[in-house]
Amino acid sequence: MEQKNNRYVHLARVVVEADTPIAIGTGREDIVTDAPVVRDVNGLPYIPATSLTGVIRHALGIGKEDKNVVFGYHDKNGGQGSRLILTDAVMIGKEGKAIDGICNKLNEDFYSHYIEKNVRQHVRITDKGVADTEGYGKFDNEVVYKGTRFVFEMELLSDDPEVEDFENSLKQLYDETFRIGSGTRCGYGKLKVVWCERVTLDLMDAKDLKAYLKKSSSLSSSWEFKNSKAFGEDNTPACNGWTKYKLKLEPLDFFLFGSGMGDEDADNTPMTDIMVEWNEKGEPSFSTQKTLIPATSVKGALAHRTAYHFNKRKGIFAENLKSKEERNKYVGGCNDAVQALFGASVDDVPNKRGKRGNVILSDVILQGVETKVFHHNKIDYFTGGTIDGALFQEKSIWGKGKSFELEIWVDNKALADEDVMWAFEQSLRDLCEGLLPLGGVTGRGNGVFGGERGNGVFGGKLYKNGELWNR
Structure with missing residues (x-):
C-alpha cells in the first residue's frame, strides 16, 4: 500500500434540511411501528455517517470492487482504509444550534414532537385496486418531519491541496436525485443544503496547524476558519442520466x-x-x-x-x-x-x-x-x-x-x-x-x-x- 505524507487536510461543515420526510430505519420493529427511525442518546433522530458515506459513494458510481483511494477498498492483497471521514449528522435544535451530546431541554414542546413517533400508514394495493388481504397488505413506518435540519462535517487528508474527489463528494449533496434512507422511491429521503463552508489547511504552516489542533470535535461549536469559502448551489450537478x-x-x-x-x-x-x-x-x-x-x-x-x-x-x-x-x-x-x-x-x-x-x-x-x-x-x-x-x-x-x-x-x-x-x-x-x-x-x-x-x-x-x- 502506497504511503502518503498527508500534508493537507480538507474540511467542510454542511447544514442540510429534510426537503421531504426522511426515514433512516433501525432494521427492527417495535410495539408502535414496523420501521422506527434511528435515534441518538437523547431519543432524537440523526443521520448515521455510514448512511451518508454509502449514498455519496453510490452517487459517485464507486462500486464494491473499485480500488478507490479516497473511500477505501479491500482486496486479497489487503486494501486501504478510507481517507474521507464523515461525522454523524446531528439534529439542530430549538435555539438553532446542533445538539451534540446530552440535551437537558427535551421537556420543551418543540422536542416533544420528535419524542412522539410520526408514523405513516400504508396499504398494499393489488392489481384489482383493492387492499392485499393475503399478504402483508397493512404496514407502517416512522418518518422524520420535513424541514428538520442536521449538521455534519467531512474531512479528507491528502498530499494534494486540490482534491477533486472531495469537491465531487460535496457536489452530490446538491443533486436533485440525491436521496437517503429508506422509501426513497416513495417520496422520502430528499435533502436540501442550507449552508456549506469548506477550507483547506496546510499542516506545514504553523497557523493552519494551530487552527486544526484547536478545532473542537463538537458540532455544536462554531465554525471559526477565517479563510473558509462557501460551497454554493452553483456546484449543482447536471443530473445526467x-x-x-x-x-x-x-x-x-x-x-x-x-x-x-x-x-x-x-x-x-x-x-x-x-x-x-x-x-x-x-x-x-x-x-x-x-x-x-x-x-x-x-x-x-x-x-x-x-x-x-x-x-x-x-x-x-x-x-x-x-x-x-x-x-x-x-x-x-x-x-x-x-x-x-x-x-x-x-x-x-x-x-x-x-x-x-x-x-x-x-x-x-x-x-x-x-x-x-x-x-x-x-x-x-x-x-x-x-x-x-x-x-x-x-x-x-x-x-x-x-x-x-x-x-x-x-x-x-x-x-x-x-x-x-x-x-x-x-x-x-x-x-x-x-x-x-x-x-x-x-x-x-x-x-x-x-x-x-x-x-x-x-x-x-x-x-x-x-x-x-x-x-
Whole structure:
C-alpha cells in the first residue's frame, strides 16, 4: 500500500434540511411501528455517517470492487482504509444550534414532537385496486418531519491541496436525485443544503496547524476558519442520466387521500402532516396541520395505469390469457413496464430477487385549502332503503384554484425501451387530462386533477426536461 505524507487536510461543515420526510430505519420493529427511525442518546433522530458515506459513494458510481483511494477498498492483497471521514449528522435544535451530546431541554414542546413517533400508514394495493388481504397488505413506518435540519462535517487528508474527489463528494449533496434512507422511491429521503463552508489547511504552516489542533470535535461549536469559502448551489450537478417530468396540476373540485382515522366531524379524514419552519434568525417552529398528497398514492396509480397502457400497446388482453401464470405475468408488479420503472418485490419476480424502482417522486403539501364534510347512508341492496345505524361521514378537500407542481425523475435506463417510455408518458397524459383520478372515493367523482390550459380546455401542463410536452 502506497504511503502518503498527508500534508493537507480538507474540511467542510454542511447544514442540510429534510426537503421531504426522511426515514433512516433501525432494521427492527417495535410495539408502535414496523420501521422506527434511528435515534441518538437523547431519543432524537440523526443521520448515521455510514448512511451518508454509502449514498455519496453510490452517487459517485464507486462500486464494491473499485480500488478507490479516497473511500477505501479491500482486496486479497489487503486494501486501504478510507481517507474521507464523515461525522454523524446531528439534529439542530430549538435555539438553532446542533445538539451534540446530552440535551437537558427535551421537556420543551418543540422536542416533544420528535419524542412522539410520526408514523405513516400504508396499504398494499393489488392489481384489482383493492387492499392485499393475503399478504402483508397493512404496514407502517416512522418518518422524520420535513424541514428538520442536521449538521455534519467531512474531512479528507491528502498530499494534494486540490482534491477533486472531495469537491465531487460535496457536489452530490446538491443533486436533485440525491436521496437517503429508506422509501426513497416513495417520496422520502430528499435533502436540501442550507449552508456549506469548506477550507483547506496546510499542516506545514504553523497557523493552519494551530487552527486544526484547536478545532473542537463538537458540532455544536462554531465554525471559526477565517479563510473558509462557501460551497454554493452553483456546484449543482447536471443530473445526467435522468429525465425530469414536471406536471402542473389543479384539482377539478374535491379530493381525498384518507388518513385511515376520524375526528369529531367525520369518520374518514384527509391525510395531513406538520413540518418544521425556520425564521430569518434561524429558529425553528412547527407549522399547523397541512394537507398532504403522498407520493405513494401517486406512484401506485401511475404504476397500474402504466401496466394498462403497456399491455394495450403489446396487444395483451385478458381474454387471451388462459392460465393463472399468464395473467400474473402481465398484471400488477409482474408487468415488464412496472418492473422497469417502479421495481418489484421478491414476491413478484420468479427468481425472488427484488428490484429497486427507477422513478423518484416527492410528497406534495398544499396550504390554504378548505374541507367539506359529506354525509352518507349505507343502502340495503335488497330493499333499496337505508340501513339503521349505518350513517358515516367523509371529510374531503376542496382544492379548486389551488394549483401545485409534481416533479418526477426517471432513470434513463428504465426509458430505454420505447414501449415502456410510451406507456409511462401516456399515464402522465391521463393524469394531466383528468382521466386518472387519485386518492380515495374516486368512484364518487373525487380526485380528478388537471387544470385550465386556456380557452376552456381542461388539462394540466406536462414538461419533459424543461420543455412543454406536446401531447
